[in-house]
Amino acid sequence: MIRSINVSSATLRHGIIHSPFRLVTKPSNGLRFCRVRPLSRPSRPSIILARLYSDEKSPKENIKPTELAKKVLQEAAKRENIYTIPNMLTFGRLLASPVIGYLVVTHQTSWALAVFGLSCVTDLLDGYIARKYNMQTVVGSVIDPMADKTLMMTLATCLAVSGDIPLYIATLILGRDFLLFLSALYYRYISLPPPKTFTRYWDFSLPSAEVRPTTISKYNTFLQMIYLGSSLVFPVLSQSITIETAQSIGMALKGLEYVVATTTILSGLSYVFSKDAVKILSKPNGKP
Template identity: 35%
Template sequence: MARMISGPAIGWRIVQGQWDLAAPALAVSAASDWLDGLAARKLDQQSVLGSYLDPIADKVLIGSVTIALTKAGSLPVALAFVIVGRDVGLVAGGALMRARQLGWRWPGAAEFFRLGGGTAAAPVSPLLISKINTVLQLGLVGGCALQGLLGWPSGEALLSLGMLTAGTTIWSAAAYARAFLAAGGKQAPVGGSAIAGGSLPALPRPSRGKRGARVKQ
């Protein structure tokens, strides 16, 4: 939940050119996400609800920062469209599919997300390519924030990372579509999860107030 709140706040700092506040806050958010996941696995405290909310929280954080970086001139619109558009499409598509399965009625959150007993209560897992894509997205937005704060990394390095991120974003979207079609429409991806229950099969600048380097197209 902290990432859902911190994402828009960090984005606002970026738009205001406050890189000295945005960059550290983004680093803390990314680190806390990793530490939370590690602790949950080590202590065996992973929850079904958490397996749904975690990927959505990641998308809120990355999406907010991506839009802000585009507004600040640090990311091209086309790249932001690929990143945000893919996530919005997955979440919206999953929600619509689940709504259709329920006859377009609202049975309550527990039933909608299938958090009850039985096999539907099993936690869902993101595809491997989606995990890789999330790491690259965080690296890209973090790199842009660092460039705004320290003037490093270079625009060329960010361009290369941006192209790699765009490629894995498209690849992950295609992988989810393929897995969904293979399941006969019984599962709906939602940002690394399946909203209809069950998991999808895994497939092989230097001062405050200044803009970061633009990742040119």
């Protein structure tokens, strides 16, 4: 008599088989033979279920289905989809930053302006799409200001090297953003639930802290873009206008320079004294 038993990977206790199988037994001459026939490939939840079952309980223990389902839901809730259109636009802005820097240093101003303008457009689009189509993510709240600051730091450095902006304003922009970057690394570490491994630390689908830009910081980013963009286009524009007009624009840029220096300092202080700038999503022990 031939017997067949369907066995799911979730019923295993000593290990994980990545496919469910059919165990077929057949008696022959007093002996019992068995063979394994693979079934269809399981879904991802069944694999997670099997992992949780095999990892959390020993072979002698029985796990309750309700407890198992709860663990699966908790595992799924810890992750979020980071492959959204707004996040892709933000990543594109990150990749465009070194390209803009190279174009500025090599005096390819027209191309630098084109890529910089495109980056500014994506900065407006990603926020609009995220809000309108409910694609806001914790990762987006972190990498969006990171992309803005990477662009500002790269452009400020290259413009200072080429002599288009004073060294002190570039130092203010770089110093503030570098300190914010270090604080972001710190908050990521203290808010990440255990185990605190290198892989989990850089896994952006495991959100642990949310960065909320302050009001003065938003104005500062806008003013920095205007100032750095104007400093980028001014050398090209000055070749086709009169000397008096160029001097007037130069004085306006000087005034904007002082405004940007002030807002850069104030926005940095706002992150220090604001209680809502950083929100911890999970406690260090892993509890929400």
